[in-house]
Amino acid sequence: QQQVKQSPQSLIVQKGGISIINCAYENTAFDYFPWYQQFPGKGPALLIAIRPDVSEKKEGRFTISFNKSAKQFSLHIMDSQPGDSATYFCAAGAGNMLTFGGGTRLMVKP
Amino acid sequence: DTEVTQTPKHLVMGMTNKKSLKCEQHMGHRAMYWYKQKAKKPPELMFVYSYEKLSINESVPSRFSPECPNSSLLNLHLHALQPEDSALYLCASSQDLTNEKLFFGSGTQLSVL
Numbered sequence: 001q002q003q004v005k006q007s008p009q010s011l012i013v014q015k016g017g018i019s020i021i022n023c024a025y026e027n028t029a030f031d032y033f034p035w036y037q038q039f040p041g042k043g044p045a046l047l048i049a050i051r052p053d054v055s056e057k058k059e060g061r062f063t064i065s066f067n068k069s070a071k072q073f074s075l076h077i078m079d080s081q082p083g084d085s086a087t088y089f090c091a092a093g094a095g096n097m098l099t100f101g102g103g104t105r106l107m108v109k110p
Numbered sequence: 111d112t113e114v115t116q117t118p119k120h121l122v123m124g125m126t127n128k129k130s131l132k133c134e135q136h137m138g139h140r141a142m143y144w145y146k147q148k149a150k151k152p153p154e155l156m157f158v159y160s161y162e163k164l165s166i167n168e169s170v171p172s173r174f175s176p177e178c179p180n181s182s183l184l185n186l187h188l189h190a191l192q193p194e195d196s197a198l199y200l201c202a203s204s205q206d207l208t209n210e211k212l213f214f215g216s217g218t219q220l221s222v223l
Contacts, residue, residue: 032210043114043200043214044153089152096141096207100152 004092006101013108019077021104023090026071032093033066035075036100039086047088048075080108114215116201122221125191131218133184133201141165141207142184144176145200147217153200159184160207191222 006023013019023033031052036044050057050064050073057064063076077084085108090101114135123129133142141160145153158166159178173195175187184201198217204210 034210036214041216041219043202043216044212045214046211049211087150093210096158096204096210097155098210098212103150103152105150 004090004099004101006090006104008104009102010105011107013080013106015080015082015108015110017080017108019080019084019106019108020074021088021090021106022072022074023092023101024070024072025092025099027092027094027099028071029094030092030099032098033064033073034091034093034098035062035064036089036091037086038089038103044089077106080106082108082110084108114201114203114213116199116215116218118218119216120219120221122223123188123191124223125193127191128187128189130188131186131199131201131220133186133215134182135203135213136182137203137205137213138181139203139205139213140181141204141209142178143202143204143212144174144184144186145202145214147198147200149197153214157186158207165207188220191220193222196220196222 034049035047037047038044061078066073088104091098117132144156147153157176162178177185200217201215202212
């Protein structure tokens, strides 16, 4: 079965710090790697996404780093804020079929 | 309008009840999805509709019956559910099956007693 492994399961960061969440995938057919942010009682919302032809993508405080040879990608949240406290899911896609990682619960302490 | 609207937000039903979940989008998207999400777990794909036709059924039990009356609406009919079916049911849409960008609704929190 296709898998996307995400770590850590939970993360506590001080305000202003850097939050780093990692994902690893197995299927080399994946060609789309999004990150979703989910607040309690809400559906996931697309945060940022990358394709394997680039190694890094930055949008504001959020950066995806992608290592195609290692089949790994990560989300970096710079200057983390309490409002960033949420569950983050990585995913890997081929076509429109997404396989989600297990999720990371991020808590940013004031 | 970039919203996917789901109703109701919360639903409690008995195992013998029949109920329906509704989803609506007005983004002109032609692919719509049902996902199931258990607490502290990632969403799991249930069904995919493309141009109002069922494209994918991820081996979902027949007590869940999807329906796509038109390009803006998606329903999920529920009958004879089990307590283990209690979960957050998420609807999503994308421009079409070639576009991976999914827009999720806020979900229906379902409790089966």
